[in-house]
Amino acid sequence: MKRLHDKYGPVVRIGPNLLDLDYPELSKVLYGTDGKWRKTEFYHNNSALVNGKITYHMFSTTDQTEHAQMKRPIVKHYSLGSVLALESHMDNVLGELMQQLDNRFAKCGQGTCDFGEWVAFYAWDLITSVTFSKSFGYMTQGHDFDSSIATADKSLDYFVSVGQIPWLDFLLDKNPILRIGPPNLSNVTNIAMTSLIARMQGQDKNFNPKVPDYLQHFIDSKNTHPDTVHDGMVFGYLLVNLIAGADTTAITIRAIFYYVLKNPAVYARLVGEIRSAGIENSNAFPYSQARQLPYLEAVVREALRVHPAVAMPLERYVPAEGFTLPNGNFVPGGVAVGINPYIGNRNKTVWGSDADEFRPERWLRDVKGGETDEEYKKRMQKWNACDLSFGAGSRICLGRNLALVETYKLVATVLNRYEVTLADREREWETVNSWFWRQKGVEVRLRGRV
Numbered sequence: 001m002k003r004l005h006d007k008y009g010p011v012v013r014i015g016p017n018l019l020d021l022d023y024p025e026l027s028k029v030l031y032g033t034d035g036k037w038r039k040t041e042f043y044h045n046n047s048a049l050v051n052g053k054i055t056y057h058m059f060s061t062t063d064q065t066e067h068a069q070m071k072r073p074i075v076k077h078y079s080l081g082s083v084l085a086l087e088s089h090m091d092n093v094l095g096e097l098m099q100q101l102d103n104r105f106a107k108c109g110q111g112t113c114d115f116g117e118w119v120a121f122y123a124w125d126l127i128t129s130v131t132f133s134k135s136f137g138y139m140t141q142g143h144d145f146d147s148s149i150a151t152a153d154k155s156l157d158y159f160v161s162v163g164q165i166p167w168l169d170f171l172l173d174k175n176p177i178l179r180i181g182p183p184n185l186s187n188v189t190n191i192a193m194t195s196l197i198a199r200m201q202g203q204d205k206n207f208n209p210k211v212p213d214y215l216q217h218f219i220d221s222k223n224t225h226p227d228t229v230h231d232g233m234v235f236g237y238l239l240v241n242l243i244a245g246a247d248t249t250a251i252t253i254r255a256i257f258y259y260v261l262k263n264p265a266v267y268a269r270l271v272g273e274i275r276s277a278g279i280e281n282s283n284a285f286p287y288s289q290a291r292q293l294p295y296l297e298a299v300v301r302e303a304l305r306v307h308p309a310v311a312m313p314l315e316r317y318v319p320a321e322g323f324t325l326p327n328g329n330f331v332p333g334g335v336a337v338g339i340n341p342y343i344g345n346r347n348k349t350v351w352g353s354d355a356d357e358f359r360p361e362r363w364l365r366d367v368k369g370g371e372t373d374e375e376y377k378k379r380m381q382k383w384n385a386c387d388l389s390f391g392a393g394s395r396i397c398l399g400r401n402l403a404l405v406e407t408y409k410l411v412a413t414v415l416n417r418y419e420v421t422l423a424d425r426e427r428e429w430e431t432v433n434s435w436f437w438r439q440k441g442v443e444v445r446l447r448g449r450v
Contacts, residue, residue, distance in 0.1 A: 001340055011325065015164065018336040020313050023326055024344035024386035030316050030337065031392035035064035037316040039395070040336045045169035046159050048239070050232055054174060057236035058398065059244065067395070073221035073229050074237060075398065077214065083401045085212055086130045087287060090406060093126040093135060094284040094413050100139050101418070106446040112423040116254045116442035119410075120149055123250040126406060131214040131241050132195045134206040151183045152243060153438065158182030160312060160435040185243070192238040196231070214241055241399070247436050248309040249403045254439050255307035256299060256411055258429055259358040261422045261444065266360060270299055274415050281449055285412035287405050293412070298363035300407060304389040305345045306358050311437040313338030314391060341388040342437070350386050419447040 001020060004012045010022040021030075030037050039062040046060040056063075058070045076082060097118070105113040121138035129135045136148070144150055158181055162168045172180045198204040199215055207216065218237045221229045260267050273295045279285050290296060320333040331337060346355045352362065365376040390397035397403070414420065422444055429441035 001343055002346065005343055010327065011329065014313075015336070017334075018313070018315065018338070019331065020343070021325070021337055021339050022343050022347055024339065024347050024350050024388075025326070027339060027344070027386055027388055027392050029323075030339060031314065031388070031395065033394045035394065036319045038062055038064065040315040040317055041166040042163040042315045042336075044166055045162050045173060048236075049174055050235075052176070055232060055236065057233075057240050059240055064394070069228050070233065070236075071398065073225040074217060077217040078398045078401055080401045080405075082212075083405050084287065086402075087405070087409075088211055089129045089133070089213070090126060090409055091284040093122065093129050093139075094409060096125070096135075096139050097122045097410075098282075098284075098413070098417060100142070101414075101446055102448065104142065106418060106448045111445070112443045113446055114442070115257060115420075115444045116250075116429075116439060119253045119257075119442075120144075120246070120250045122410065123246040123253070123406070124149060127242060127245040127249075128191070129213075130402070131238065131245075132191070132206065133204075133208065133211070133213045133215075134195075136191070146187045148185065148187045149246075151185055152188070152247060153432075153434065154183045155185060155243075156247075156434045156436055163435075188239070188242050192235060192242065196234060196238065214238075244397075245399050245402065247438065248397075249406050251307070251309045251436055251438055252300075252304060252403065252407055253410055254429075254442050255303040256407070257420070257444070258439070258442050259303055259306065260299060261420060262425065263358065266299065266358075270295055271415050274412050277412075277416075279412075279416055281417040283413075285409055285416055287409050290408040290412040294364065295360065296408065296412060298360035300404070300411070301363050302358055302360040305351070305387070306356075307437065307439075308341035308345060308389045309436055310391075311340060311342035311433050312435060313340045314388065339388060344386060344388055347386075350383070417449060419449060421445050 001012075001014075004014075005020070005022045012020045012022075014020050041062065043060050043062060044056070047054050047056045049055070056066070058067060061067050061070070101113065101118070118139070121142075121144075125135035125137065125139050136146075138144065138149070158173070162172060162182075173182055195204065195215060196219075199207060199219060207213065209216075215238065218229075218234045222231075222234065260270060273293050274285075277285075277289055277293065279289060315336050315338040318331050318333050318335045318337055322333045323331050323337075325331060345351070348355045354362075365371050365373070371379075390400040390403075422442075424443070427441065427443075429439045431437060431439045
């Protein structure tokens, strides 16, 4: 995609009725809150058959009214304040991660740790902990013991491939005679359903009413919004939380460690800032203090920019009246267009001539260059308007606060506790761009700090 834009310019036709646009400044137009730019059928196959009927959830529905109705009962539970009420769950999971890294790698002098894999275990255990008050147990087991993580990857491969020809889904996943694919997330589905039933019957021994979790929030929404929320919608909320809440965060954390460890100067500056906060390294790093570290924020934002979790066009239909692009070309109504976060995040007009480089310093005020506070503020406003790392508008990622809190805490906790080095600094990681741009090969050595 990047090579095509480099060759042909900001508008590339990549399908019979799909234009990929390299105009990051149009993000607020295409992905605004007015509901005029509707999602395409690309998203439809990320749905489920329930009692023989295709059921859409918040991600897969293309109906703006339906999406708003689904979102309204639960949106408050994803605010930063509500997420921070879950921090004790996160601290427990971080404690388990540190114990496993200590016992398996740091203390026993084992060779390399596939840190990218352990980040996935952590992310899945955390999302299940904040959702059900219990984790799947991948860190305890030390591997993808039920293949749910691998199956989730395969299901997203199906989603992004079949989404190019959406009607194929009716022959494959939604085939009324014989279902052919994609791989079935039976374990995730079973745990969600079992947990829901146990909680509804008052038999969930893991739940502490004093410490909220998302399952209880979703169940409570049936009482606060009885005309909208039913058991099927609660189940849909649970699946979106599980499938979208783990892999995306793991991708961001892997990107942070990969780029930081590849750049010794960045690593030294980041570790110095984290260590200077004075947090006891046996404890999980509090989010309130991690968020006050400006260079950590710069590193997180830069990793999201160079390696967004989604690196495919976010497709939308042009409204009936059509739309004129910045280059003067008119696009008729009904044509599908989209901005790929990977492409937009490397636009040199927006991000500068070094847009392809990982340079966290770009997010700090350029004091040496004489940048004033007002100039810095305007630059950040421009960049924030172009940032599609979590989408934008009314369909922006609902769990972005959860993902960011989780990310800040893990990065600060791990670097505060361990000296981390790449096992092979010359080795490049492997990436697969499905719907999520996942990675393999972040292998490190860990040594506990004194």
